[in-house]
Amino acid sequence: MPDSSAAPANAWLFLTRAEARFIDAALARLIPADELGPGAKEANVTCFIDRQLASGWGSASRLYRMGPWQDGSPQQGNQSRLTPQEIYRAGIRETNLHCARVHGRNFDALPVDIQDGILKELQDGKIELESLGSKRFFNMLWKNTEEGFFADPLYGGNHDKIGWKLVGFPGVAAANYVDLIGRHDEPYRVTEPVSILDIEQGRVQVDAQGSPKHIRIKPAGAPK
Amino acid sequence: MTVTKLKPVDAVVVGVGVAGSIICQELAAAGLSVVGLERGRMVDPAQDFAMPYAHDEFRHDSRSNLIQNLSRETITFRNAMSETALPMREIGSFRMGECVGGAGVLWGGLSWRFLPWDFETHSRTVERYGKKHMPEDCTNQDWGITYDELEPYYDQFEHIYGVSGKAGNLNGEIQTGGNPFEGARSREYPNPPTQATHAGHLFGQAAASLGFTPFSPPTSGSTREYTNLYKLMLGQCQRGGFCSSFTCAMGAKGSPLTAVLPAAMKRSNFELRALCNVIKVNLDSDGKRAVGVTYIDARGRTVEQPADIVIITSYTFNNTRLLLLSGIGKPYDPVSNTGVVGRNYSYQATGSVKLFFEDKTFNSFMGGGGSCTAIDDYNGDNYDHSGMGFIGGGYIVVNSRGAAPINNHPVPSGTASWGSGWKKAVAHYYDRSFAISSHGGCQSYRTNYLDLDPTYKDANGLPLIRMSFDWREPDLKMSAYVTKKAAEIAKALNPSKMSSNPVSGKYNIVPYQVNHNTGGVIMGSDPSTSVLNKYLQSWDVPNVFVIGASAFPQNSANAPTETVGALACWVADAIKEQYVKRPGLLV
Ligand SMILES: Cc1cc2nc3c(=O)[nH]c(=O)nc-3n(C[C@H](O)[C@H](O)[C@H](O)COP(=O)(O)OP(=O)(O)OC[C@H]3O[C@@H](n4cnc5c(N)ncnc54)[C@H](O)[C@@H]3O)c2cc1C
């Protein structure tokens, strides 16, 4: 049987192969596979990011994009001219240039402790990128990582519901929590979270209103 | 540019959200010909809101296309008049609705009435503590309407939206189980209150042990099937989470789409036009009477809709902007403190205390539909403010929204921000934590205001609205005080870790806070300090009414929508019972 927790092979909508390698490597450090189970790379978050970049979001289609462009105070928020596509493209290229200059290799080919150090420096705004603040690049990568790790698998990430299983989130809610909400000492846990993708691909049945049935793990001491 | 001029109607309504939908229905039911113009798209709940997609956190909470598309129109913002305002390029602090139903489609359903004090913050403060107690530069003023006058309309709104709750004050008699601080109600809520979640229950126990009175606040997530005032049926809330910022697949959330518009749509004298962006209210030659509105329709045509009455219900920002673009009312000047349109913009100062436990789980993903447990002891003037240096307060609440994991995976402070340490903390605490919020109000000040931006334009080339706003010392003190009280309750619960986050520093437009922007087109009893009279009628152009939280002279700590809905019912009555019989100023 194939290992269901390994990310499937991808073909890219937006990323170049080299960019995908960079993101894979970064994800493996941001949410690593460890004793708690697989991480963001295995959850195929790279695919999520690729699809997002290829979507309207990637070209900032719902952001106000008229000038004049001017830096403001932190309270005034993002004033960058760059679209997410441009931020990733420039951020990856320029981080790799930095890595090559300082460490002699691209980011994805560096040892993990050096990768951790680079990510930390990006996060702290300590690497001079030519086109944008490194903090901005890091924050976008990290936000997208969290999104891709926890969003419904229909977006390409959270493969095998790795993120949901990690925290015990049941996914699409079952028909009625009204009676369960008052059972304060009964953790509600399911054997398998339910995703929209599961429902559309026919793996989970739904009732007339479209709500799935959960298979619960019976809490210890709960009535049979 | 060719302008298509349409046949006149009795009333045109600009923006079909919470306020607009009620006005459309009420006036159409009274026999007026009514056109509702909505810039957003039409929605078909049976398709748009269906399961399982209703439970897609990423779609609704992270990338909603039912909130304002900023590529066409946004606001600009600065903390102080000395700064250059810059455009809000992405959604952050608050979300504005853009679809038929407005933000009323996405709202969380918390259906508070305001406290009687909220309507008279100025005079009651002066009466109780003396003039000196009013913060410096504070421009609070009384509404020109009292809680008691609005009470029947609160009641009406509750029977439209099917509000669920427990009365705390029935005709002056305090009731056990309800909020003892609420204003007197004429009857019980239409539906019973929500049941407490585990987190809410623990909070309630701790609060009660400290002598406070916990209760389940009112909500429009209907606790049972309910047939409303317009004979429309609301479903029963399933507490499945995916609620605030989400659409409701169960038809349980009181909203323009479930509780109002299906009734209006049945009438031949009502027409709803979606994808129509109103750009101006047209006035006659002497500027004393509105003759209709101009809008850009879905095909990009410029259209004029003549009407005898113009009702603007396009939310705080565009309510203010449309008046400024149309030359209705004198624009506010913060330097000389004269003029009125744009005056008294305000917000809400909401702090929180985060609690982490090792031995308790909460099923945090359950909830929504306004599943809350709260105390009101520190709201408004419910406690003595002598010597405190601020007025007002906040309610303290556990709001079990339903913690979907993209936007809800708290970790204790000091946790690594990524990597294995972060992952471990997220896995452990996702269901072992909750927050107690100090949901505070905010007073109004001379230099917190709205006007037209001198530089930035919308997609039609019209100036954006500019917000100048910052927290002031008294509001920060208030938040520190109420958050400290919340922390005392938190401590009684013995969490293994906790952190307190009162509002502090400068107002920042980036992090998500509350969707409760108020002021700009305020009501009052004096035309030199208010745009509208007590019937939300323009002092200057009496056939223009402007309804929304834009009318609040300062912000309550409580969520605004029930008051917006009640005001819509109040204005509808004033138009039907008084204005159509005798057009002109009602005051
Ligand atoms: C995620 C979220 C959660 C919320 N939770 C709560 C809560 O729990 N409790 C509470 O009390 N409140 C809550 N609110 C706030 C609540 O939704 C608003 O108070 C309420 O919708 C305001 O009603 P309104 O009619 O003034 O505006 P809306 O309902 O937003 O309607 C305004 C309409 O006008 C339209 N419009 C704007 N400009 C134009 C124009 N130029 N031409 C034509 N149409 C125009 C808009 O597209 C919109 O549809 C929440 C809001 C959000 C976004």
Ligand code: SF4
């Ligand atoms: S929690 Fe209740 S009101 Fe909210 S979306 Fe679900 S069913 Fe509707």
